[in-house]
Amino acid sequence: MKIGLIGNPNVGKSLIFNQLTGLGVEVSNYPGTTIDRQGGNTCFGKERIEVTDLPGIYSLDGDSDEEQIVRSFVSSGRADVLVVVLDAVRLERNLYLLLQVAEYRKPMLVILNMTDEAEKAGILVDIAKLSTILRLEVIPTAAIQGKNTERIIPATLTSARISTVNVLYDHHIDAAVRSLRTIHPLEWIDAVQALLGHARDPDVTEAAAALSEEIERMHRMTVEQIIAGNRHHCAEHIARDVITTRSPRSGPDIDRLLTTRMPGIPILVLVLIGTLLTVFIVGSWLEERIVAFINLFILQPFLSAGFPPLAEQLGVSLILAIQAGLGIAFPFIFTFYLFVALLEDSGYLTRAAFLADRTLHRFGMHGQGIIPMVLGFGCNVPAIMSIKLLRTKRERIIASFLVTLVPCSARTVIIAGLVAAFIGLAAAMSVYFLVLVIIIITGLILSRFTPGEQYGMILEMSPLRRPALKNVLTKSWMRIREFLLVAMPLLIVASIILGLFQYSGLMAAFEEFIEPFSVIILGLPSYATTALIFGILRREMALETLVILAGTADLGSVLTMAQIYTFAVVSVLFIPCIATLAVLKKVIGTKMTLVVAAYTVALGIFAGALLNIILS
Amino acid sequence: MQSSFREDILEALYRAGSVGRSGTGMRDLALLIDRDIDDLEKVIPEMEREGDLVTLADGMIMLTPRGVETGGKIMRKHRILECFFSEMLGMTPESAAVEACTLEHKVSDEAIDRLGRYIRAPERAGGPRGMRRGKRRRVLTLEDASEGEDLEVSSVRCRGSGTRLHDLGIFPGTVISVIRKIPGNGLVVRVKGSDIALSSEIAASILVERVR
Numbered sequence: 047m048k049i050g051l052i053g054n055p056n057v058g059k060s061l062i063f064n065q066l067t068g069l070g071v072e073v074s075n076y077p078g079t080t081i082d083r084q085g086g087n088t089c090f091g092k093e094r095i096e097v098t099d100l101p102g103i104y105s106l107d108g109d110s111d112e113e114q115i116v117r118s119f120v121s122s123g124r125a126d127v128l129v130v131v132l133d134a135v136r137l138e139r140n141l142y143l144l145l146q147v148a149e150y151r152k153p154m155l156v157i158l159n160m161t162d163e164a165e166k167a168g169i170l171v172d173i174a175k176l177s178t179i180l181r182l183e184v185i186p187t188a189a190i191q192g193k194n195t196e197r198i199i200p201a202t203l204t205s206a207r208i209s210t211v212n213v214l215y216d217h218h219i220d221a222a223v224r225s226l227r228t229i230h231p232l233e234w235i236d237a238v239q240a241l242l243g244h245a246r247d248p249d250v251t252e253a254a255a256a257l258s259e260e261i262e263r264m265h266r267m268t269v270e271q272i273i274a275g276n277r278h279h280c281a282e283h284i285a286r287d288v289i290t291t292r293s294p295r296s297g298p299d300i301d302r303l304l305t306t307r308m309p310g311i312p313i314l315v316l317v318l319i320g321t322l323l324t325v326f327i328v329g330s331w332l333e334e335r336i337v338a339f340i341n342l343f344i345l346q347p348f349l350s351a352g353f354p355p356l357a358e359q360l361g362v363s364l365i366l367a368i369q370a371g372l373g374i375a376f377p378f379i380f381t382f383y384l385f386v387a388l389l390e391d392s393g394y395l396t397r398a399a400f401l402a403d404r405t406l407h408r409f410g411m412h413g414q415g416i417i418p419m420v421l422g423f424g425c426n427v428p429a430i431m432s433i434k435l436l437r438t439k440r441e442r443i444i445a446s447f448l449v450t451l452v453p454c455s456a457r458t459v460i461i462a463g464l465v466a467a468f469i470g471l472a473a474a475m476s477v478y479f480l481v482l483v484i485i486i487i488t489g490l491i492l493s494r495f496t497p498g499e500q501y502g503m504i505l506e507m508s509p510l511r512r513p514a515l516k517n518v519l520t521k522s523w524m525r526i527r528e529f530l531l532v533a534m535p536l537l538i539v540a541s542i543i544l545g546l547f548q549y550s551g552l553m554a555a556f557e558e559f560i561e562p563f564s565v566i567i568l569g570l571p572s573y574a575t576t577a578l579i580f581g582i583l584r585r586e587m588a589l590e591t592l593v594i595l596a597g598t599a600d601l602g603s604v605l606t607m608a609q610i611y612t613f614a615v616v617s618v619l620f621i622p623c624i625a626t627l628a629v630l631k632k633v634i635g636t637k638m639t640l641v642v643a644a645y646t647v648a649l650g651i652f653a654g655a656l657l658n659i660i661l662s
Numbered sequence: 663m664q665s666s667f668r669e670d671i672l673e674a675l676y677r678a679g680s681v682g683r684s685g686t687g688m689r690d691l692a693l694l695i696d697r698d699i700d701d702l703e704k705v706i707p708e709m710e711r712e713g714d715l716v717t718l719a720d721g722m723i724m725l726t727p728r729g730v731e732t733g734g735k736i737m738r739k740h741r742i743l744e745c746f747f748s749e750m751l752g753m754t755p756e757s758a759a760v761e762a763c764t765l766e767h768k769v770s771d772e773a774i775d776r777l778g779r780y781i782r783a784p785e786r787a788g789g790p791r792g793m794r795r796g797k798r799r800r801v802l803t804l805e806d807a808s809e810g811e812d813l814e815v816s817s818v819r820c821r822g823s824g825t826r827l828h829d830l831g832i833f834p835g836t837v838i839s840v841i842r843k844i845p846g847n848g849l850v851v852r853v854k855g856s857d858i859a860l861s862s863e864i865a866a867s868i869l870v871e872r873v874r
Binding site: 104105107108135136137138139142169270271274275278302305306307396399400401403404407412413501502503504505506507 | 825826827828829830831833834835836842844846847848850853854855856857858859860861862863864
């Protein structure tokens with residue numbers, strides 16, 4: 047048996063999905079966390095149940111990617127039961143989508159989620175009455191507390207029904223649907239879809255277009271508007287029948303503080319800089335201890351054991367790789383993920399988007415663009431994925447350029463591990479400042495020259511919530527696990543291969559080849575440039591490779607301060623890592639990805655050359 | 663025909679009087695209204711009998727108080743029409759004057775009163791009849807609204823993202839309230855229980871009416 051979870055953005059579908067399947071898809075408190083379909087299985091009795099988590103949508107009729115994914119899922123009949131998740135706080139708007147789903151006449155089940163928050167807001171929903179009106183089973187849940195979610199799977203097996211609720215459509219729409227169905231053998235829902243311009247058969251499309259035009263002339267409203275109006279009207283009536291409101295429990299209006307210019311904007315700046323500084327300070331402190339620990343208890347004893355040269359080289363490579371990996375993963379990446387998860391779950395990101403709207407307009411985006419930018423500080427990969435939240439190609443292209451420039455936690459590692467450690471905190475901050483200036487200039491230029499249209503922001507504010515510690519930790523752990531499982535082995539293998547190259551003299555040959563470019567243009571020793579190139583695999587590997595190739599973690603003894611600074615800036619700007627390039631390709635296509643890559647390479651080399659001239 | 667001829671005479675005499683001439687001779691009057699002196703000589707005694715004007719001993723013609731009143735009314739109609747045609751419809755002053763000369767005799771007092779009000783303040787004209795559902799409302803865009811106001815959406819002119827607004831419930835007839843506004847930056851509206859942040863340019867494309 048197959049079921050699909052459908053609902054508005056940010057109603058808790060993914061949270062319910064996780065509870066049903068025991069899987070861990072990402073759950074956050076901003077609309078649009080789930081961008082693609084996610085599948086998982088669960089068992090009940092002897093039945094194997096396949097659960098699909100779908101991206102959140104406001105309507106089944108739109109043209110956005112998410113809407114098309116859900117529409118094709120619903121109309122294909124891939125699911126035996128459609129589980130519609132409603133937000134009890136915003137019931138009326140959620141019913142609008144439910145009414146659309148009901149028109150497909152598939153067995154359905156209704157979950158009324160967030161009953162806990164509704165109660166706090168003074169909203170009481172009469173479950174029995176709602177169930178009678180919709181002629182569907184309605185299960186009230188509070189997924190965040192895991193309340194009642196265990197009832198969902200049994201109910202899909204026993205009480206899923208086809209709803210007979212009907213929206214009362216304008217008689218012209220009804221007439222058009224009837225006349226379409228007399229000429230073409232269409233289901234009722236297909237005829238409505240045809241009027242909205244979603245027919246597959248060109249003959250039907252043509253006939254429907256003629257009818258739509260006629261209706262538009264009569265009403266001076268588009269068919270979409272009329273149909274949306276009728277559905278809203280129906281939803282409003284149902285909501286009015288089942289909701290009783292009390293005055294909400296009042297508390298301090300935190301939202302007001304966060305979304306007014308004063309003190310909202312200082313808070314926004316403080317949150318961003320504070321996150322960066324905390325990660326920096328906590329990260330450096332932890333890193334120092336981890337590196338020292340491994341040096342003292344593993345590396346030193348190993349070196350003093352006196353193995354044959356080849357074994358020693360390989361052993362040192364392995365230890366350095368583990369040292370670099372652990373020294374980076376937990377102190378920096380994990381701390382960063384914790385903060386980003388806190389921001390995601392608190393609902394603050396949508397407030398930040400509102401505040402930043404005007405500023406981001408100058409860069410050819412709008413407020414929503416701040417979500418990928420902030421996520422980008424953690425890792426560029428999920429940040430690029432979230433660019434899909436932006437609706438036009440123009441905004442996506444601009445955001446792609448800017449996000450790939452945002453220093454992710456791996457680049458923070460380089461800035462902290464090199465610049466802060468060997469030059470000082472102020473110099474490290476100046477790298478961020480430099481990157482910020484480059485982002486601003488890039489944005490200003492792109493907004494001028496990128497073709498395409500720009501729409502403003504239409505963004506639902508997610509409710510402010512105290513982040514659940516468990517979700518924050520699980521999410522950060524899931525993300526860091528990806529690092530440990532994918533990056534660490536890569537790091538170890540690369541490190542051992544590098545060790546072998548060094549041992550066999552291949553590395554020396556390559557360095558000789560790259561030496562002129564490296565020394566003349568960037569003013570860096572050739573092994574540093576080799577390290578930069580390794581940064582393409584994973585960004586922090588530039589630093590790790592540098593350590594391995596330099597043969598010492600005390601880089602201050604082999605490089606000048608100018609060289610360290612140049613190396614850090616180039617590696618921060620240089621071509622995005624392979625994983626980022628792969629998602630970029632998915633979001634903006636191969637051609638634009640190559641342009642972004644070329645731009646960052648040029649930018650890195652140019653900045654490096656410039657710094658070389660200025661600093662030497 | 664006859665009456666419009668008489669009205670022209672009264673208007674011409676009113677005009678002459680208003681520039682300070684105490685009386686107008688038959689010949690001058692004929693020139694002013696561009697008619698034959700023979701026609702005038704037939705009508706003037708008739709009008710004198712009705713009490714609109716008097717012929718003085720030296721042959722000069724003057725308006726009686728009753729004539730002044732009628733002449734003034736016609737003059738006003740002429741002015742308002744002329745102003746409407748030239749200022750508001752953009753006709754040349756010459757053709758506006760010609761048009762006004764023809765229409766001033768036919769137009770009703772009520773129409774002229776309303777037209778006069780309209781010219782003074784086009785947006786407030788129309789009086790109670792033009793207002794929707796009998797309430798006093800003014801159409802404005804959501805961007806002009808201020809924080810804390812309750813508004814009814816009257817239309818959404820947004821291209822492209824209009825459907826998204828409809829799906830969120832921002833739709834003609836819905837009552838929304840502005841819960842936050844940063845001028846020039848955008849606003850947050852509460853609609854159907856959820857808070858939606860909108861950029862200024864989106865807000866500018868949503869027409870609303872104040873709800874009282």
